[in-house]
Amino acid sequence: MSSIISISGLSKTYQGGFTALKSVDFEIEKGEIFALLGPNGAGKTTMIGIICGLVTPTTGTVTVDGHDILRDFRQTRSRIGLVPQEMSIDMFGSVKAAVSFSRGLFGKAPDPAYVEQVLKDLSLWDKKDSEIRALSGGMKRRVMIAKALAHEPDILFLDEPTAGVDVELRQSMWQVIGRLRERGVTIILTTHYIEEAEQMADRVGVINKGEIVVVEETGALMHKMGQKRLTLQLAEPLTELPEALKADGLELAADGTALHFDYDTQAERTGITTLLARLNEAGLSVRDLETSQSSLEEIFVGLVGGK
Numbered sequence: 001m002s003s004i005i006s007i008s009g010l011s012k013t014y015q016g017g018f019t020a021l022k023s024v025d026f027e028i029e030k031g032e033i034f035a036l037l038g039p040n041g042a043g044k045t046t047m048i049g050i051i052c053g054l055v056t057p058t059t060g061t062v063t064v065d066g067h068d069i070l071r072d073f074r075q076t077r078s079r080i081g082l083v084p085q086e087m088s089i090d091m092f093g094s095v096k097a098a099v100s101f102s103r104g105l106f107g108k109a110p111d112p113a114y115v116e117q118v119l120k121d122l123s124l125w126d127k128k129d130s131e132i133r134a135l136s137g138g139m140k141r142r143v144m145i146a147k148a149l150a151h152e153p154d155i156l157f158l159d160e161p162t163a164g165v166d167v168e169l170r171q172s173m174w175q176v177i178g179r180l181r182e183r184g185v186t187i188i189l190t191t192h193y194i195e196e197a198e199q200m201a202d203r204v205g206v207i208n209k210g211e212i213v214v215v216e217e218t219g220a221l222m223h224k225m226g227q228k229r230l231t232l233q234l235a236e237p238l239t240e241l242p243e244a245l246k247a248d249g250l251e252l253a254a255d256g257t258a259l260h261f262d263y264d265t266q267a268e269r270t271g272i273t274t275l276l277a278r279l280n281e282a283g284l285s286v287r288d289l290e291t292s293q294s295s296l297e298e299i300f301v302g303l304v305g306g307k
């Protein structure tokens with residue numbers, strides 16, 4: 001994989017002195033879905049604003065396919081489609097006219113076949129002649145994506161694409177994003193929904209208070225950072241944990257039928273072998289056991305929670 005966006009030493013201090021980004025470095029790979037995950041005010045929108053040329057960085061450099069975003073602004077901006085967080089859409093006129101107009105803004109010659117393809121990809125083709133203001137909220141969001149794709153960008157930024165949309169629409173947005181990726185578009189989305197990052201992203205960057213806390217392949221992040229929980233189903237229920245086992249980090253389930261043991265998958269020793277021996281010594285027999293991995297949600301809370 002080669003990188004399409006390189007961010008190096010990027011900082012932003014707004015007028016008034018607030019520092020929203022603190023020397024951020026990372027790369028976006030060509031063709032990937034990258035989720036930028038972070039709590040409110042973490043700096044996600046600021047970062048997107050800088051890459052898209054809407055916010056001036058205080059220090060650092062960003063290149064898009066080797067071109068500096070400040071020096072070669074027109075060239076880099078034309079490679080990028082941006083779907084902003086807030087609904088910024090002219091409600092008058094038809095869907096097709098709005099999308100064709102957005103294409104024209106980038107100086108691209110009309111291409112009805114391309115516009116048709118975009119509208120079809122977004123399941124908007126049967127609404128092409130509808131007035132935008134007459135569409136549902138979800139359809140309006142799709143129109144925003146269509147407008148962002150109108151000039152054939154190969155990088156698409158989606159700032160919280162599914163904020164405030166219902167579960168069904170969220171699923172269909174995920175499908176839309178998946179289809180775009182299949183067509184080779186690099187996608188960077190910001191989200192508060194860990195589930196969204198977990199389901200869609202190839203890699204996740206966690207940002208907190210203007211700093212990138214971690215950038216990792218989604219599965220590897222979950223694997224690497226995840227705690228695992230071992231649940232031991234007891235042959236005989238207990239009313240309380242035997243005295244001899246109280247120092248072993250065990251937790252008795254509320255109904256007394258199982259013991260839980262949390263361990264670090266990365267640790268040199270998980271402690272499981274010792275634990276099983278200790279249970280044996282204490283005369284407890286285990287009927288069944290299972291392990292479960294923590295979700296990205298728990299990892300995320302662990303990463304940003306303590307700061």
Ligand SMILES: Nc1ncnc2c1ncn2[C@@H]1O[C@H](COP(=O)(O)OP(=O)(O)OP(=O)(O)O)[C@@H](O)[C@H]1O
Pocket residue numbers: 014015016018019020038039040041042043044045046047
């Ligand atoms: N124009 C501005 N002037 C001063 N401070 C700003 C400006 N824009 C953003 N900030 C501050 O910078 C910080 C980062 O904001 P930003 O919008 O980048 O966060 P975010 O991660 O996108 O948050 P959210 O998830 O709420 O959209 C916030 O504390 C915000 O108040």
